[in-house]
Amino acid sequence: MTDISKPIASGRMLLSDEMIQVFYRLLAAFLICAALTILTNSFFSLGNILNVLRQASLLFFIASGLTLVVLTGGLDLSIGANVAISACVAGTVIHQTGSPTLGVLTGIGVGGAVGMLNGVMVTALRIPSFIATYGMLWVLHGITYWYMGGETMHGFPAGFRQIGSGYFLGLPIPVYLLLVFLAIGTIFAQRTTWGQEIYAIGANPVAARLSGIPVARRLLLVYTVSGAMAGLASIIFLARLNSAEADIGESLTLPAIAAVLIGGTSLFGGLGTVFGTFVGALILTLVLNGMNLLSVNASWQPLVTGVIVILAVWLDMKTRRRAA
Amino acid sequence: MTQLAQSKAAVSIVQAAPPLFELRGISKEFPGVKALDDVSFSVWPGEVHMLLGENGAGKSSLMKVLCGAYRADSGSFHYNGEKVEITSPADAQKLGIAVIFQEFSLVPYLDIAQNIFLGREPAGRVPGTIDRKKILADARHVLDSIGFDIDPTIRIEKLGVAQQQMVEIAKAISQNARILVMDEPTAALSDRETELLFALIARLKADGVAIIYISHRMAEVFSLGDRITVLRDGRRIDEVQPGAVSSDDLVRMMVGRSVDMSYPRTFAQTPGKVMLEVKGLSSSSGIAGIDLVVRQGEIVGLCGLVGSGRTEVVRAIFGADKATAGQILFDGQEKSGGPDEAARLGLALIPESRKAEGLALIRSVGDNLIVSALRKIFPRGFFDQGKSRQVAYDLIRQLRIVTPSDKQAVGLLSGGNQQKVVIGKWLAAGAKLFIFDEPTRGIDVGAKAEIFALIDRLVADGAAALMISSEQAEICHVCDRAYVMCDGRIAGELARHELSEENIVKLGMHHA
Numbered sequence: 008m009t010d011i012s013k014p015i016a017s018g019r020m021l022l023s024d025e026m027i028q029v030f031y032r033l034l035a036a037f038l039i040c041a042a043l044t045i046l047t048n049s050f051f052s053l054g055n056i057l058n059v060l061r062q063a064s065l066l067f068f069i070a071s072g073l074t075l076v077v078l079t080g081g082l083d084l085s086i087g088a089n090v091a092i093s094a095c096v097a098g099t100v101i102h103q104t105g106s107p108t109l110g111v112l113t114g115i116g117v118g119g120a121v122g123m124l125n126g127v128m129v130t131a132l133r134i135p136s137f138i139a140t141y142g143m144l145w146v147l148h149g150i151t152y153w154y155m156g157g158e159t160m161h162g163f164p165a166g167f168r169q170i171g172s173g174y175f176l177g178l179p180i181p182v183y184l185l186l187v188f189l190a191i192g193t194i195f196a197q198r199t200t201w202g203q204e205i206y207a208i209g210a211n212p213v214a215a216r217l218s219g220i221p222v223a224r225r226l227l228l229v230y231t232v233s234g235a236m237a238g239l240a241s242i243i244f245l246a247r248l249n250s251a252e253a254d255i256g257e258s259l260t261l262p263a264i265a266a267v268l269i270g271g272t273s274l275f276g277g278l279g280t281v282f283g284t285f286v287g288a289l290i291l292t293l294v295l296n297g298m299n300l301l302s303v304n305a306s307w308q309p310l311v312t313g314v315i316v317i318l319a320v321w322l323d324m325k326t327r328r329r330a331a
Numbered sequence: 332m333t334q335l336a337q338s339k340a341a342v343s344i345v346q347a348a349p350p351l352f353e354l355r356g357i358s359k360e361f362p363g364v365k366a367l368d369d370v371s372f373s374v375w376p377g378e379v380h381m382l383l384g385e386n387g388a389g390k391s392s393l394m395k396v397l398c399g400a401y402r403a404d405s406g407s408f409h410y411n412g413e414k415v416e417i418t419s420p421a422d423a424q425k426l427g428i429a430v431i432f433q434e435f436s437l438v439p440y441l442d443i444a445q446n447i448f449l450g451r452e453p454a455g456r457v458p459g460t461i462d463r464k465k466i467l468a469d470a471r472h473v474l475d476s477i478g479f480d481i482d483p484t485i486r487i488e489k490l491g492v493a494q495q496q497m498v499e500i501a502k503a504i505s506q507n508a509r510i511l512v513m514d515e516p517t518a519a520l521s522d523r524e525t526e527l528l529f530a531l532i533a534r535l536k537a538d539g540v541a542i543i544y545i546s547h548r549m550a551e552v553f554s555l556g557d558r559i560t561v562l563r564d565g566r567r568i569d570e571v572q573p574g575a576v577s578s579d580d581l582v583r584m585m586v587g588r589s590v591d592m593s594y595p596r597t598f599a600q601t602p603g604k605v606m607l608e609v610k611g612l613s614s615s616s617g618i619a620g621i622d623l624v625v626r627q628g629e630i631v632g633l634c635g636l637v638g639s640g641r642t643e644v645v646r647a648i649f650g651a652d653k654a655t656a657g658q659i660l661f662d663g664q665e666k667s668g669g670p671d672e673a674a675r676l677g678l679a680l681i682p683e684s685r686k687a688e689g690l691a692l693i694r695s696v697g698d699n700l701i702v703s704a705l706r707k708i709f710p711r712g713f714f715d716q717g718k719s720r721q722v723a724y725d726l727i728r729q730l731r732i733v734t735p736s737d738k739q740a741v742g743l744l745s746g747g748n749q750q751k752v753v754i755g756k757w758l759a760a761g762a763k764l765f766i767f768d769e770p771t772r773g774i775d776v777g778a779k780a781e782i783f784a785l786i787d788r789l790v791a792d793g794a795a796a797l798m799i800s801s802e803q804a805e806i807c808h809v810c811d812r813a814y815v816m817c818d819g820r821i822a823g824e825l826a827r828h829e830l831s832e833e834n835i836v837k838l839g840m841h842h843a
Binding site for chain 1: 649651669670671673674675680682687688689690691692693694698701702703705706709712713714715756760
């Protein structure tokens with residue numbers, strides 16, 4: 008222990024734990040790509056790589072909002088159900104009004120409103136987020152099933168479908184959206200005071216409150232953002248599938264949590280990055296894509312996902328310096 | 332009380348025999364603190380032995396050694412004159428020692444009978460089951476023996492504090508406890524309940540149970556005690572007969588702790604304007620009618636026993652607990668919101684528990700230093716790593732925080748340096764009133780002097796400080812004035828020339 012006198016820290020110290028962890032993850036993603044290039048003929052083709060990116064982007068939209076919630080030490084289990092209800096309501100609006108713009112705003116608005124409701128339950132009613140959003144999951148499913156009555160919505164305007172399946176300068180539109188929201192998410196978390204406060208809340212909510220951080224307002228924001236991102240994902244989903252059913256997003260919640268965890272965000276809060284979640288979504292998508300290309304029986308996919316999640320979290324725990 | 336007087340007479344006869352239980356030269360050391368220093372102590376059957384001492388005098392440590400939670404570093408235990416070992420709670424239980432802590436160890440969702448026999452349930456006929464009938468019968472028997480008339484199938488959560496205490500005692504008796512240690516048993520009881528407890532104590536005495544009784548109430552020390560032992564700084568100061576001393580004598584024995592006074596303090600000749608004025612403040616956590624004033628350039632002490640409501644007062648001032656009545660004026664402005672408003676206005680809280688309430692241990696020193704100043708440093712909301720690190724560096728240098736880097740996780744620093752980080756975060760925020768809750772708890776002597784020099788510099792530069800401390804000597808040494816609390820109220824105010832440990836202890840004692 009020495010006194011420091013000037014703002015220079017020695018070599019390794021310049022790299023934060025988080026940067027090191029993201030670096031390892033990128034390395035892992037690269038190695039998976041290399042392996043798949045060697046093992047299969049079809050992986051290293053523009054079509055397949057764009058396909059991977061498009062799938063990863065959908066997962067990332069949901070998982071990025073969730074990352075913020077997890078950074079505060081909470082969890083949002085309602086995201087999948089939120090995607091479903093947002094997609095169905097947005098679909099109805101597009102059918103009724105013929106306006107894609109109104110549909111997009113509706114989808115994000117419904118998602119955000121659901122998220123805000125989660126936030127109110129967590130802050131004003133002090134219900135643990137796990138339970139509040141788990142209850143919300145069922146409530147949303149119930150409403151969506153009742154609303155759709157077993158029907159499927161089909162056929163949306165071509166302009167709207169572009170959001171999910173269109174290309175611009177050779178790249179799918181969702182990939183542009185991915186880059187935009189990756190930038191926004193990273194700037195928000197790393198380069199704003201609100202982002203810093205979110206990390207502080209996750210690391211120790213009591214200390215954060217006693218340090219003058221308006222904890223309830225920040226949590227409300229974070230849950231609302233998580234909901235709005237689910238709403239955004241619902242729009243992309245809707246535009247890509249060109250149809251909506253009551254169970255449309257049901258299978259997305261657990262993969263999104265997996266992407267967050269593989270991305271290095273701690274479920275206890277305070278540690279992790281949005282960029283990490285992007286890499287987590289990429290790794291998960293790459294592995295599943297690779298297994299498809301290698302014609303591995305699809306029933307192995309959940310097992311592999313589970314093993315990757317456990318491995319990633321275990322390695323994080325081993326590498327993280329223990330201070331608490 | 333006639334019953335008690337009779338049993339007191341009986342004690343003098345019994346004392347010819349060896350004591351039921353005796354501690355000889357018990358010492359217990361923790362890093363930096365000698366919690367118990369060569370303490371000897373004995374109890375005879377059928378006597379109440381009062382244990383008296385200030386916060387931190389060693390009562391709790393002694394209790395924990397007795398019940399086997401701590402292992403003594405040196406010294407010996409003797410039961411009926413025979414040397415015994417206490418190295419675990421099981422040893423203590425075998426010797427018949429039971430401790431009734433202030434925080435009960437009952438399971439709220441189980442009933443009285445289940446709690447009394449928790450972990451010792453009689454087996455039923457089918458292996459793995461419990462003989463419910465026998466439990467209930469045994470529980471009734473034990474409750475009867477202490478004269479507690481209650482249905483043993485009632486769940487603990489339905490009981491009041493006094494009844495829970497009775498269940499704890501019943502549990503101890505059911506384990507054949509011969510030595511009962513009670514930690515401030517009347518602290519949470521009404522007058523009526525206290526009478527019932529005293530009747531039970533008389534009954535236990537008559538049955539030959541030895542009782543070690545920790546108290547802060549002078550009245551019961553004299554009315555209940557057969558002998559009184561005073562502890563201070565982990566040492567046994569004296570053992571006296573209640574008839575032979577006055578309460579002033581006892582106070583004198585309790586105070587006079589040796590505390591390092593090497594930190595200087597420059598007292599302001601004329602305190603500045605009023606920074607904080609509190610009028611009739613009450614909160615849901617049990618404080619009521621609090622009036623206090625803190626002026627610029629002053630360090631104002633807030634003393635009283637642990638549990639007298641000191642922390643609750645500062646939490647209510649800071650907005651961490653909701654005020655239910657009264658007014659808080661900060662710099663002439665009324666304040667009613669939560670901690671975020673307090674921080675914005677320029678209040679700072681340095682909480683008692685650094686780790687639980689003051690710091691995000693997994694985050695870096697730098698992150699912790701700027702967390703309260705984010706809005707001030709980055710008014711537009713955009714965070715800049717370079718600028719934030721510059722602020723952190725300045726604070727690390729100014730406060731001489733010993734850390735290899737601003738990126739070091741704050742949980743890895745020493746206690747004194749952690750405390751500096753908590754103070755530093757409020758310096759960065761530009762706070763004008765610093766509220767310290769036990770600022771030197773768990774900090775070594777050198778760091779203590781540094782912390783006090785820092786507080787002195789703060790108020791000299793125009794800030795104000797309100798300081799809670801259990802170390803009366805510290806309060807006397809550094810404070811311009813002090814308020815003394817007792818039972819959730821301000822019992823009195825002491826001016827600089829009136830500040831003495833004796834006066835603080837006298838005001839803070841329960842006189843009921």
